[in-house]
Amino acid sequence: MTIQAIPDAGIQQPVAERDDLHQQLLEHQRSVFLLCLGFTGNPADARDMAQETFARALARPAVLPEEAYRPWLLRIARNACIDRERRRRVRQLFMPRLAPDDRDQQTPDSNLDRDRNIARVRHAIRSLPRPLREVLVLREYGELSYKEIAAALNLKQGTVMSRLNRARAAVIRIVKEECHEDQQ
């Protein structure tokens, strides 16, 4: 089952209101960056995706109540990350040598246990199928509630919870397997 990207449709705003919008968007920088980190798996790409998210949001600002800005922004971030993933997959088809992205496993501190474990978790999350991964990332990195995730992905709340359970179980299994391989 595939989940369609939600359009980031918005309504054009007058110039005078745009500065207020900038300020409101900046309050959610951390959430957007962390969500992108969950999807991309490394801080550099997460920063790029966060920039793209804000660029998209400012290009088509929406008139929303204040509490709706965060889910709206996170939805744009999710769509931006999915678009990036698609582009990367196409690139991988034509340039398989350039595509592998293991930057998070080559950090200078990767000899430390904690960093290695973090890298394992990132890798495990990226290995999940997209329906499970986006639910997990929205929950753990985006810090959205079940209700917000259901609204963002156009799913039932029960579906969100079951996918989240499956995603957690899959991450635990993958991390265990990697630990086991490293010990051998």
Place this chain on the structure above:
Amino acid sequence: MKTSNDREWADIRRLIEDDKANAWAEMAPHVRPAAPCVSSRRRFYPRLAAAAVVLLAVAGLIFLPRPEKDPITIDQLPFFASTGKPIARDDPSPREREMGRRLAGWITLVNREASPSVPTAGINKEKDKRNRETMLERLFLESTQHQEV
């Protein structure tokens, strides 16, 4: 009662929280504390406006039609005696009118004599030519004498 999965997930979740904290700590110094001063597309650009005004002024100086100067009269020319009249006159003098009338009559006469409708058979062409020259000479002399008088 917590299952082993819950405990393992708690460990993983701690790692995720560490990951988030580390990444944000690295990123936080590079994040803008306030909205940048974004220039609006509808903003008034004084330099651009000034440049446009200067360009328009230069274009006006170059392309706008200039007023025509007054026509030159003979008074303004230094090598002729002043007659008080402009060079281009429309009304001819009575003398000029008389000369024109004479010339017109003479041309009519010449044309009539040279007309092919007049029978020429048996006429001495050499004599005719001489007569015509004599007559032209006489007419010319008459008009010259008239002018001198």
